[in-house]
Amino acid sequence: MFDGTPRRIVSMWFPRLASDRALRLCPVEGPFALTGRAENTERIFCLNAQAEAQGLHRGMPFAEARAFCPDLRARPADPAGDARQLEGLRRWSLRYCPWAGREGTDGLVLDITGSAHLAGGEAALIADMRARLVRAGFGVRLGLGDTRGAAWALAHHGTGMAIAPPGQGASVLAPLPVAALRLDDDTVTALQRLGLRTIGAVAQAARGPLARRFGPDLLARLDQAFGRAPEAITPLAEPPHYGVRLTLPEPIGLTSDVMAGLARLLDRLCVRLRAQEAGARTLCLTLRRVDRESREVTLRLASAMRDPARILPLFARGVEEVDAGFGIDQLRLEAVGVEPMPVAQIGPAAEAPDRLDNLVTRIGTRIGLDNILRFQPADSHIPERSFTLVPAAGLAPGAPWPRAPRPRPLQLFPPEPVSVQGPAREPAPPATFRWRRMRFATARATGPERIAPEWWVPDPGWRSGLRDYWRVETRQGRRLWLFHTPQMGDWFVQGEFL
Structure with missing residues (x-):
């Protein structure tokens, strides 16, 4: 040396x-x-x-x-x-x-x-x-x-x-x-x-x-x-540092001027991200005023991005709410959250996910990305455990939903008891029953589909044992999903087909 x-x-x-x-x-x-x-x-x-x-x-x-x-x-x-x-x-x-x-x-x-x-x-x-x-x-x-x-x-x-x-x-x-x-x-x-x-x-x-x-x-x-x-x-x-700064010779205060300076910073920042094959998930824009106080605008993206044209409009709402005071003389942009983003083939199929990510990001700036959820399939044959709610931001397209052995209702809710009217027709659903203060008559029933509880998961709702599910079409036009517990002899409604 x-x-x-x-x-x-x-x-x-x-x-x-x-x-x-x-x-x-x-x-x-x-x-x-x-x-x-x-x-x-x-x-x-x-x-x-x-x-x-x-x-x-x-x-x-x-x-x-x-x-x-x-x-x-x-x-x-x-x-x-x-x-x-x-x-x-x-x-x-x-x-x-x-x-x-x-x-x-x-x-x-x-x-x-x-x-x-x-x-x-x-x-x-x-x-x-x-x-x-x-x-x-x-x-x-x-x-x-x-x-x-x-x-x-x-x-x-x-x-x-x-x-x-x-x-x-x-x-x-x-x-x-x-x-x-x-x-x-x-x-x-x-x-x-x-x-x-x-x-x-x-x-x-x-x-x-x-x-x-x-x-x-x-x-x-x-x-x-x-x-x-x-x-x-x-x-x-x-480690690479993803931060750029722009010092202005004269203070600015108009939103258009701030967005113009931000566009220059985004171009420089995205060049660094592209060189490292990375994308920004969280961006922080710091605006320093002439009185030496600073205002920050944080943007959380639904997925990793490094395209200045897509990111710049997403800052507009936050920049408009900033109080510029007597003027802003320095802009600093930093990618505080970065994820790997390797080079990928671009084609028409890639446009739809980008548009969806832009929509999720725009909504997230108003209500928060954590409040935007989506359903994700779960590995369980129990109806209420066959899906889970996860944040939609940054979630890659998963595997297709597995096909159930029998049709599932589009509307699922906790089991609600029904009162059987008249003699029971074991093991078929009752001919008439009352549910939610309404009286129904069974026109056609398809089933049963027997589902056993998962013994390794403590669930009080499934302690009664087996369930036999039926798809019941009523004469009143409602198509309900009923189940019967052979151990207790009770009937419940858990879903409705639309």
Whole structure:
């Protein structure tokens, strides 16, 4: 990176990242641990210093840990949240250098070559790192060396804030245990049985027998630690930012002027979205007035879009309601919600969904997208459970509705009892019956269709057991959907055919 300047690498290790993060969110006094399921057993995933002082350790069965420490407080582990926290720490570490990457699931690696003087030297730089992290509630161990392997070894097996002077990495690493070479447990155990317990002892041993006994990985790790083999630091790419801004030389206040500026911003934003094969689902337009106050217009789209001509008219209602005050001198547009939108073939068949999405978006700006629902088929043969209501926005066309074995009524409602008039005609529907204070006479009946309850779903309405459904055409012109419960002998109406 810098000609004639040796590399200087910092390794950050957070030995209790998960528990530190959990305790920052909700502090707990005394022994604390996070638990996770492994090998069909609830085990300790991470724990704080007080729990370790009680003799607990990672991987220990949780039931055994509670027996050793009755006062132990525990919560479920959240590896996804820990990964997000580590990514936040990585972004924070960019204040010290432009090259920062992850080291496993609980560490970071930084290339501070040429940037340590900005903090007053290497010692001052890592002291500042440690002070800020400890103040934020994170326990951290730091190592600084000429190579990535040396920095990792000092962070994990050093004093907690160790520095190897430039060019003296070999002498600093020599007394450290062989586990500091980032080897697997089996290799470490085998080396210790041979009497090679330190990195210096491994470095002085003959390379040929070591290569034949342990393979090339041992010598590769040794050379990386001593700087004889390169080891790159790959910084993570920053996520794309979908925000554009327009600063005006003179304030504007007319809706037409704001829409004209918004059109220019949309053109630039959609170019970025198209380059990343993404589409916007939520857009936020910020209008800064000359009095330094801002007004925001948020647009939620029914589906991912990146067509300026389709998006621009949808902003009109929100822009008209903005109070421009003494004028607006800056417009900022940001796609705060983005979804993948790969390139697809465009044809006449794609026009209908676009028009429907535009309609849903326009209605959603008035009543809210969450209030626009649609029916979705559900995997159940129970009539009232054969569909579900889901938000219509962003819902891709699903599978076609499954064909029922018998016709279903277009109007379905909770079962309503009927009173049978005259003698019952088991198992056929009654000849006359009363429903909703009206008297009906059966003209024709089709059925029965027997439906059994789903025993795995607790539903009080189906505890009576089987149901025999009939399609009944009455002499009064109503076509009803009746069912009979053989266990109770009662009749109910649950739907009507139109």
